[in-house]
Amino acid sequence: MNSELLTERENSVLEAVILDFIQSASPVGSRNVAKNSGLDVSSATIRNSMADLEEKGYLTHPHTSAGRVPTDKGYRYYVDWLMKISGLTEVERSTLSLNFDPTLQDIEEILKKTSRVLGQLSDELGIVLTPKFYQGVLKKLELVEISSDKLLVVINIRSGIVKTVIIEVSHTIPHNRLHDISRLLNERLAGLTLQEVKQTIDERFHDIRDDDNELIEVIVQNADTLFEFTDQIEVHISGTKNIIQQPEMQDPEKITSFMELVERSEQIMELFPDMVSDPEDLVITIGSENKQAKVSDYSIVASNYRYGGLTGTIAILGPTRMYYDRIASLVQLTANMISEQYNE
Numbered sequence: 001m002n003s004e005l006l007t008e009r010e011n012s013v014l015e016a017v018i019l020d021f022i023q024s025a026s027p028v029g030s031r032n033v034a035k036n037s038g039l040d041v042s043s044a045t046i047r048n049s050m051a052d053l054e055e056k057g058y059l060t061h062p063h064t065s066a067g068r069v070p071t072d073k074g075y076r077y078y079v080d081w082l083m084k085i086s087g088l089t090e091v092e093r094s095t096l097s098l099n100f101d102p103t104l105q106d107i108e109e110i111l112k113k114t115s116r117v118l119g120q121l122s123d124e125l126g127i128v129l130t131p132k133f134y135q136g137v138l139k140k141l142e143l144v145e146i147s148s149d150k151l152l153v154v155i156n157i158r159s160g161i162v163k164t165v166i167i168e169v170s171h172t173i174p175h176n177r178l179h180d181i182s183r184l185l186n187e188r189l190a191g192l193t194l195q196e197v198k199q200t201i202d203e204r205f206h207d208i209r210d211d212d213n214e215l216i217e218v219i220v221q222n223a224d225t226l227f228e229f230t231d232q233i234e235v236h237i238s239g240t241k242n243i244i245q246q247p248e249m250q251d252p253e254k255i256t257s258f259m260e261l262v263e264r265s266e267q268i269m270e271l272f273p274d275m276v277s278d279p280e281d282l283v284i285t286i287g288s289e290n291k292q293a294k295v296s297d298y299s300i301v302a303s304n305y306r307y308g309g310l311t312g313t314i315a316i317l318g319p320t321r322m323y324y325d326r327i328a329s330l331v332q333l334t335a336n337m338i339s340e341q342y343n344e
Contacts, residue, residue, distance in 0.1 A: 004056070006077070012037045013049040014058055015082045018070045022321050025247040027067025072287035072320065075299070079284050079324055086325040088333065092121055096334060100341045107131075107160070107307060110342065111236050114314060118334060119239025122327050124318030125262070128236045129272060131310030133229030134195040136161065141189065143182045143215075148172045153219070153226060157194065159308030165226050167218055181215055184208075194227045201227075235265040248297065248319040261294050271300060272313050282332050287320045301327045305338040314338070 006014065016037035020028045030047040033039075039046065050068050053059045058074035061067060070078070088096070099117045100110075111128045118126025136157035144152040146166065151173070155163045173181075188204045189197050201223045205216055219226065240262055249255055261267050271292060286299045299322055302315035314335055316327050 004077075005081070006053075006056075006058075009039060009041070009045075009049055010053060011082060012039050013046060014053055014070075014074060015078060017050070017053075017059060017068055018074065018078050018082075021069055022323055025321060027062055027065040027069050029067045070320075072289065075286045075320055075324070076289070079286070083325050083328070085329045085332070088121075088326070088329055092330075093333075095121060096330075096337065100337050102341060107342075108234070110338070111234075111312075112238075114334065114338065115236040115238040118314065118316055118330065119237075119242060121330055122239070122316045122318070123242045124316045124322060124327065125237060125239045125243050127268060127313075127315040127317055129269065129313045129315075130234045130236075131159065131307050131312040133157070133161065133310065134193065135310050136194050136229065137309055138190055138192055138194060138197055138227075141182065141185050143178045143185075145173070145175065145178065151178075151215070155226065157229075159310045161229070163229060167222065167226075169215060169218065173215060178215075181213070185216070185219065194229060197227045198223050235268045237262055237268065243318060246319050246321075248321065254297070257294055267292070267294070271295065271317075272302065272315070282328055284324065284328065299324070301331045303331050303335040305335040307338065307342050 013033055016033045017028045020032050020036060030043045030050060033046050033050065034041075034043050037046070050059060053074070054061065054068060057071060058077060059068040060071050061069065096117060099113050107130070111130060115126040115128040118128070120126075136159055139156040139158045141156070142154040144154060146152050149168055149170065149172075151167050151169060153165045153167055155165070189201070192200070201220050205220055208216065240259075243249060243258060244255055249258070271290065281303065283302045284299065285302075288296050290296060290298065290300065295317070297319060298317055299320045300315050300317050301322075301324070302313055304311050304313055306312075314331060316322075316331055318327075
């Protein structure tokens with residue numbers, strides 16, 4: 001958070017410049033600020049304040065214009081000190097609510113619809129990351145015979161996600177023995193997170209390894225593969241055309257760079273490495289604060305949601321010239337709706 005507090009007049013001038021620029025996408029002159037800031041001072045006084053703000057790094061001006069535009073530092077100050085999160089309209093709230101059909105339990109469909117409604121309501125890029133499955137809690141593990149030397153391992157986690165893996169064994173295992181081994185596995189592993197299972201499974205079964213328990217040995221040795229769910233993490237995005245139509249995207253190179261970003265889901269995922277630590281947090285990164293150079297001209301507003309005990313991330317990405325107050329409200333409300341509707 002920016003520690004340098006501005007004067008009351010500078011606050012008013014900076015806010016007026018930012019709000020005008022967000023709406024117009026054009027450099028802002030002192031006459032517009034005088035009209036919109038509510039300050040009962042001359043245009044000359046406002047010009048001086050704008051010059052001071054530029055000297056302090058909150059504003060800058062394009063070489064071709066006398067008007068000013070906000071810098072990343074200016075937006076950061078606005079978000080930290082001046083922004084008031086605005087509520088959504090009744091129409092927007094209704095559109096959002098209709099997205100969360102309580103009868104819909106397919107998480108992939110839920111998250112696809114969420115990215116679409118985020119893009120639609122924000123006019124930016126809606127991003128939804130599926131939950132971090134390593135946090136998932138193992139509900140139960142089942143062993144099903146496929147043939148004399150193959151077994152199906154069915155892994156259920158509490159969020160409703162199921163994974164199946166085929167493993168090979170050297171000989172047929174009687175059905176009643178499969179039942180006993182399944183019971184033993186569940187007694188010692190059920191209730192642990194997948195991360196805990198992988199980290200501690202060796203010590204949890206070190207006391208019973210012998211020739212009669214070849215299957216347990218196979219499961220222990222293959223725990224990293226069996227209990228690895230990261231291949232199920234996906235990114236859902238919607239609203240690409242919203243960004244391309246922005247005034248900032250007149251440069252074909254910027255469009256190409258942006259398209260390369262959204263077409264590679266792993267690059268999108270890299271934008272959010274533990275970005276949001278608490279489910280209630282709202283995180284806003286602005287321009288150069290983003291770690292990837294490709295998004296140094298964009299801002300990201302993100303929050304976590306909870307689904308069946310797991311945590312995922314939703315976000316809106318757009319040019320730094322965005323309606324931070326509306327978008328912050330939209331992201332926060334959407335995350336809360338997912339958590340309340342699907343986190344029984």
